[in-house]
Amino acid sequence: MADITQESANKMFGGWQKVFSHDSKELKCKMKFGVYIPPQAESGPVPIVYWLSGLTCTEQNFVTKAGAQQYAAKHGFLVVAPDTSPRGCNIEGEEDGWDFGTGAGFYVDATEEKWKLNYRMCSYVTKELPQIIAANFKVDSDKSAIMGHSMGGHGALICALKNPGQYKSVSAFAPICNPINCPWGVKAFTGYLGESNKEAWKEYDACELIKKYNGPPLEILVDQGKADNFLTQGQLLPDNLVSACAASGVPVVMRMQEDYDHSYFFMATFMEDHFNHHAKFLN
Amino acid sequence: MADITQESANKMFGGWQKVFSHDSKELKCKMKFGVYIPPQAESGPVPIVYWLSGLTCTEQNFVTKAGAQQYAAKHGFLVVAPDTSPRGCNIEGEEDGWDFGTGAGFYVDATEEKWKLNYRMCSYVTKELPQIIAANFKVDSDKSAIMGHSMGGHGALICALKNPGQYKSVSAFAPICNPINCPWGVKAFTGYLGESNKEAWKEYDACELIKKYNGPPLEILVDQGKADNFLTQGQLLPDNLVSACAASGVPVVMRMQEDYDHSYFFMATFMEDHFNHHAKFLN
Numbered sequence: 423m424a425d426i427t428q429e430s431a432n433k434m435f436g437g438w439q440k441v442f443s444h445d446s447k448e449l450k451c452k453m454k455f456g457v458y459i460p461p462q463a464e465s466g467p468v469p470i471v472y473w474l475s476g477l478t479c480t481e482q483n484f485v486t487k488a489g490a491q492q493y494a495a496k497h498g499f500l501v502v503a504p505d506t507s508p509r510g511c512n513i514e515g516e517e518d519g520w521d522f523g524t525g526a527g528f529y530v531d532a533t534e535e536k537w538k539l540n541y542r543m544c545s546y547v548t549k550e551l552p553q554i555i556a557a558n559f560k561v562d563s564d565k566s567a568i569m570g571h572s573m574g575g576h577g578a579l580i581c582a583l584k585n586p587g588q589y590k591s592v593s594a595f596a597p598i599c600n601p602i603n604c605p606w607g608v609k610a611f612t613g614y615l616g617e618s619n620k621e622a623w624k625e626y627d628a629c630e631l632i633k634k635y636n637g638p639p640l641e642i643l644v645d646q647g648k649a650d651n652f653l654t655q656g657q658l659l660p661d662n663l664v665s666a667c668a669a670s671g672v673p674v675v676m677r678m679q680e681d682y683d684h685s686y687f688f689m690a691t692f693m694e695d696h697f698n699h700h701a702k703f704l705n
Numbered sequence: 706m707a708d709i710t711q712e713s714a715n716k717m718f719g720g721w722q723k724v725f726s727h728d729s730k731e732l733k734c735k736m737k738f739g740v741y742i743p744p745q746a747e748s749g750p751v752p753i754v755y756w757l758s759g760l761t762c763t764e765q766n767f768v769t770k771a772g773a774q775q776y777a778a779k780h781g782f783l784v785v786a787p788d789t790s791p792r793g794c795n796i797e798g799e800e801d802g803w804d805f806g807t808g809a810g811f812y813v814d815a816t817e818e819k820w821k822l823n824y825r826m827c828s829y830v831t832k833e834l835p836q837i838i839a840a841n842f843k844v845d846s847d848k849s850a851i852m853g854h855s856m857g858g859h860g861a862l863i864c865a866l867k868n869p870g871q872y873k874s875v876s877a878f879a880p881i882c883n884p885i886n887c888p889w890g891v892k893a894f895t896g897y898l899g900e901s902n903k904e905a906w907k908e909y910d911a912c913e914l915i916k917k918y919n920g921p922p923l924e925i926l927v928d929q930g931k932a933d934n935f936l937t938q939g940q941l942l943p944d945n946l947v948s949a950c951a952a953s954g955v956p957v958v959m960r961m962q963e964d965y966d967h968s969y970f971f972m973a974t975f976m977e978d979h980f981n982h983h984a985k986f987l988n
Contacts, residue, residue: 432970433932433962439970486969489772649716679716687715687722690772 426558429454435495436461439485444554448546449508450539455551456481458491459559462498467562469704470555471697472589473503474547474570474577477606478525481505484571487686493697497705500561504551506573508540521606522613528601529577530626532614541614544626548581548588567700569593571689572652576601579628579642579663586637591703593643593696595689596650599663600629606657629659629666642667642674643699645692647682709841712737718778719744722768727837731829732791733822738834739764741774742842745781750845752987753838754980755872756786757830757853757860760889761808764788767854770969776980780988783844787834789856791823804889805896811884812860813909815897824897827909831864831871850983852876854972855935859884862911862925862946869920874986876926876979878972879933882946883912889940912942912949925950925957926982928975930965 426444433439437460446453462468471494473484484490484503494501507527513536516523527543556563568589570578575597582592601607602623611623624630646653646660653660660676667674682688709727716722720743729736745751754777756767767773767786777784790810796819799806810826839846851872853861858880865875884890885906894906907913929936929943936943943959950957965971 432966432968433930433964433974434970435974486770489775489973491970492772492973647716681716683715685715686769687717687774690775691716691718 426554434458435491437463437491437495439491441481441485446508446546446550448542448550451508451511453505453509453546454481455505456485456503457555457559458494458501460495460498460500463500463560467560468498468500469565469567470561470563471499471501471700472547472551472566472568472578473501474529474568474574474581475503475506476570476572476574477506478520479506479574480525483686487690488693489690490693490697493694497697497701499697499700499704500555500559502551502555504547507543511540513537513540522609526573526610528573528607528610528614528626529580530611530614533619533622534614534616537614543577544581544584547577548585565590565704567591567704569696569700570597571595572658572684573598573606575644576628580626580631582640583628583631583635584625586635591700592640593699595645595692595696596647596652596658596684597628597644597663598658600627600659602627602630603662604657604659629662632666632670632672635670635672640672642672643696644674644676645679645688645695646676647679647684647688649681650684652684709837717741718774720746720774720778722774724764724768729791729829729833731825731833734791734794736788736792736829737764738788739768739786740838740842741777741784743778743781743783746783746843750843751781751783752848752850753844753846754782754784754983755830755834755849755851755861756784757812757851757857757864758786758789759853759855759857760789761803762789762857763808766969770973771976772973773976773980776977780980780984782980782983782987783838783842785834785838787830790826794823796820796823805892809856809893811856811890811893811897811909812863813894813897816902816905817897817899820897826860827864827867830860831868848873848987850874850987852979852983853880854878855941855967856881856889858927859890859911863909863914865923866911866914866918867908869918874983875923876982878928878975878979879930879935879941879967880911880927880946881941883910883942885910885913886945887940887942912945915949915953915955918953918955923955924986925955926979927957927959928962928971928978929959930962930967930971932964933967935967
C-alpha cells in the first residue's frame with residue numbers, strides 16, 4: 423500500500439470500515455475514500471461495489487449513515503465510497519456554492535480552463551480509483567458494480583453507460599436522470615464544460631447516453647421517493663430516464679416510493695434491495 | 706400532541722423517524738428527542754424501547770448512525786432517543802468540558818446547588834419522558850425496555866435497577882459499569898452530587914445497585930469491544946459488573962468482541978442482537 427495512507431479503521435459486521443487518503447494524479451490534490459472490506463476478503467478476491475455520493479457529501483456520509491456494510495458483509499462485496507469533488511485546490515469560486523465546485527464535482531472531466539486541471543471526477547472514479555483498489559485490496563475487478571445517490575446516482579448511471587462492460591450492474595437512489603434539462607445540471611455543465619459546448623454535455627447525460635448504448639445488457643434499478651422535494655423541483659426527472667430506456671430497449675425498474683424523501687433514511691430502507699440487485703450480477 | 710412539537714419526519718423502513726421538541730418540566734429547558742414509529746403502530750399499541758446515548762451526543766447520533774430502525778420495524782417497537790443533558794441553561798461552567806455539563810448529564814438528578822434545578826436527567830428519562838410518550842403515541846407502556854451506550858449504557862442499567870418492573874429488559878453497549886470507580890464517573894458525581902456524599906453516588910452506580918436489587922428477574926445483555934480505548938483507560942470496568950451480578954445472582958451476558966471499538970460501527974454490528982434480546986421480553 424505504497425500510495426495510500428490509512429486514516430481510520432473500524433471493525434464492523436465482521437469486516438473493516440476503513441478510510442484512506444492518497445495524492446490523486448487525476449485531480450492533483452489529496453483525496454479520501456472509504457472502503458468496507460468484508461470478512462470474505464480474508465480468504466480470496468471479492469467483487470467491488472462503487473458508491474457515488476450526492477451534492478455536499480464527503481466519503482463520510484455513506485460510511486456513517488447508509489447502513490450498507492451489513493449487506494456488503496452478507497454478500498462479500500468490497501464497497502468503495504470516494505469523495506464528491508477535488509478538495510482544497512484553491513480555485514477562485516470553488517467554495518461559493520453548495521451545488522458547484524467543492525462537494526459538487528458532478529462526475530465529469532471539466533474542459534473549461536479554470537477547472538480542467540483538477541475537476542476530473544469521471545476519470546478519477548472510472549480509471550484511477552479502480553487501479554488503486556486493484557493494487558491494494560483482494561478484489562476481482564472483473565466483478566464491479568456501481569451505484570449512487572442524487573448527483574452520485576447520475577454519476578453511477580453515466581459511468582456505467584460510458585464504459586460498457588466495466589460495471590456488471592448499476593443502480594441509483596433519486597438520481598439526477600437528465601442533467602442537461604435541470605437547474606443543477608445546467609449550472610454544473612455550464613461551469614465545467616462551457617455554455618456553448620452542448621454536444622459535450624450530452625456525453626455526461628444518462629438519458630442521452632442511453633440512446634447510443636450498445637454494450638452488454640444492463641438492468642437498471644432506481645428507487646425514487648415521491649416526497650422528495652428535489653423531485654418536485656424538477657431536478658431529478660425520473661420520467662425522462664424511463665422514457666429514454668423504453669425508447670432504447672434498456673430495462674429499468676423505477677420504483678416510486680410513497681412518502682419517502684431524499685435522505686439517507688430513505689436510502690437505508692432500500693439499500694438491501696440494491697445489494698440484492700447487484701448480487702444477481704456479481705455472484 | 707399539545708405539548709410536543711414535531712421538528713422533522715422522515716419515512717424509514719415503512720414507519721417514521723421523527724424528532725420532537727418540548728419544554729421539559731424536569732429540566733426547565735427546551736429538549737429534543739427522537740422517536741421511531743414502526744408501521745405496526747398504525748394498527749394498535751406497540752412496546753417501547755428507550756435508547757440513552759453517550760457523552761457529547763444529541764438525539765441525532767443514534768437516529769442517524771445506529772441502524773436500529775430496521776429492527777424496530779421488524780419487531781414493532783417504538784424507539785425513543787432523548788438528548789444527553791439539559792441544553793442552554795446558562796449555568797456557569799456548563800460548556801467547559803465534553804465530559805461534564807452539556808452533553809454529559811450522566812442520567813442523575815443533581816443535588817449540588819448549581820446544577821440541581823436543571824440537571825435532573827434521571828427523572829426526565831424515567832418519569833417525564835414516559836408520560837409524554839404515553840400521552841402522544843400508540844404505545845403499551847407496560848412493555849418498555851431500555852438500552853444505551855457508554856454513559857447511556859450506565860444510564861440504562863441504573864434506570865432499570867432503580868425502577869424494578871418499569872423496564873422488562875435492559876441491555877448496553879460498552880457501558881460505564883461502575884462510575885464511582887472511574888475518572889468520568891468520579892468527575893460527574895463530584896460535580897452533580899457533591900464530593901462528600903458518597904452514599905448518594907451509590908444510588909447511581911450499577912454495581913452498587915445490583916447488590917440490593919430485589920425486583921422481577923432481569924437478564925442483562927452487554928456487548929463490549931476489546932479494542933475500545935476507553936476500556937483500556939479504565940472508564941468502563943465491565944469485570945466489576947460481571948462480579949457484582951455473580952455475587953447477587955443477576956444473570957448477565959457480557960460479550961467481549963474482538964477488534965471492535967467504542968463507535969457506532971461497533972453498535973450497528975450488534976444492534977440486531979439487542980433488539981432480539983428485548984423482543985424475548987416485550988413480545
